[in-house]
Amino acid sequence: MCDRRPGKILRDTTEGRAMRVLVVEDQTELAASVARVLRRAGMAVDVVHDGSEALERCSLVEYDVVVLDRDIPGVHGDEVCRTLVADATSRVLMLTASGTIADRVEGLSLGADDYLPKPFAYAELIARIRAIGRRSQPALPPILVHGDLSLDPGKRIATRGGEDLALSPKELAVLEYLLTARGRAVSAEELLERVWDEAADPFTTTVKATVSRLRSKLGSPALIDTVPRGGYRI
Known part of the structure; x- marks a missing residue:
C-alpha cells in the first residue's frame, strides 16, 4: 500500500512476520496489560487512549x-x-464490551477485519492479530528453518542442533525477521522500525547490541553476517 501523506513512515510488509501494532484503548490498565502481552509475543506495540490520538499516530x-x-x-x-479502512494502510481488530450478533455485524460492516468482544482471552487476541497480519503477507512455512536452526513463530521457540535457545522476545523477533527476509540484507533502521516500538531511541546502539547478543546465543558457526552499509542477513 502507498500513502502520499508527508512524514508517514512506510514499511515493506511483504517480508517477515514481525508486526507493529497500535492498541487504542481508554482503559489504561487494560491497555497496558494488552501491550505487555503482545510485546511478550514478539510484537512492537504502541498505545493511545482516544480516537484523536489514534488517527494522529x-x-x-x-x-x-x-x-x-x-x-x-x-x-x-x-x-x-x-x-483507517479508507486509507487502507492498517488492518483493524475491533474490541467492544458488547458481544451481541448485531454489534458484531455492525462492527464488521464498518470495514473491520475482525471483531472481539470483551472480556477476551489474551491467547485468542494474539492468534487473531497474527491471523489478520498474515492476510496481507505471502504464505510462510509454520516453522522457519535454516540449516540446523529452526524457529516456531507461533510458539516463540528457537532451537539449533536440537537444543533450545534461551532468547529474549526481542532476540526472537530479530531472528524471525532475518529468517523471513530470505537472505536479503536488513538495515538497522528497518529492524528498529519493525521490531521495536515508539519507546526505542533511534540514536542508540539498541539494534547492534541485540544482534550481538543474538549472535553469541546462536553459537558457531556464525549465522548472521554484517553487510557493509547494508545491515544484517542470515
Missing part, C-alpha cells in the same frame, strides 16, 4: 494491525475504523 506510522476499542473518547471508534 496512524498518520505518522503504518501499523500492521490496529487493536481498536469501539467505545473510546474523542473521535468515536466507528469513525476511526472508517478512516
Whole structure:
C-alpha cells in the first residue's frame, strides 16, 4: 500500500512476520496489560487512549494491525475504523464490551477485519492479530528453518542442533525477521522500525547490541553476517 501523506513512515510488509501494532484503548490498565502481552509475543506495540490520538499516530506510522476499542473518547471508534479502512494502510481488530450478533455485524460492516468482544482471552487476541497480519503477507512455512536452526513463530521457540535457545522476545523477533527476509540484507533502521516500538531511541546502539547478543546465543558457526552499509542477513 502507498500513502502520499508527508512524514508517514512506510514499511515493506511483504517480508517477515514481525508486526507493529497500535492498541487504542481508554482503559489504561487494560491497555497496558494488552501491550505487555503482545510485546511478550514478539510484537512492537504502541498505545493511545482516544480516537484523536489514534488517527494522529496512524498518520505518522503504518501499523500492521490496529487493536481498536469501539467505545473510546474523542473521535468515536466507528469513525476511526472508517478512516483507517479508507486509507487502507492498517488492518483493524475491533474490541467492544458488547458481544451481541448485531454489534458484531455492525462492527464488521464498518470495514473491520475482525471483531472481539470483551472480556477476551489474551491467547485468542494474539492468534487473531497474527491471523489478520498474515492476510496481507505471502504464505510462510509454520516453522522457519535454516540449516540446523529452526524457529516456531507461533510458539516463540528457537532451537539449533536440537537444543533450545534461551532468547529474549526481542532476540526472537530479530531472528524471525532475518529468517523471513530470505537472505536479503536488513538495515538497522528497518529492524528498529519493525521490531521495536515508539519507546526505542533511534540514536542508540539498541539494534547492534541485540544482534550481538543474538549472535553469541546462536553459537558457531556464525549465522548472521554484517553487510557493509547494508545491515544484517542470515
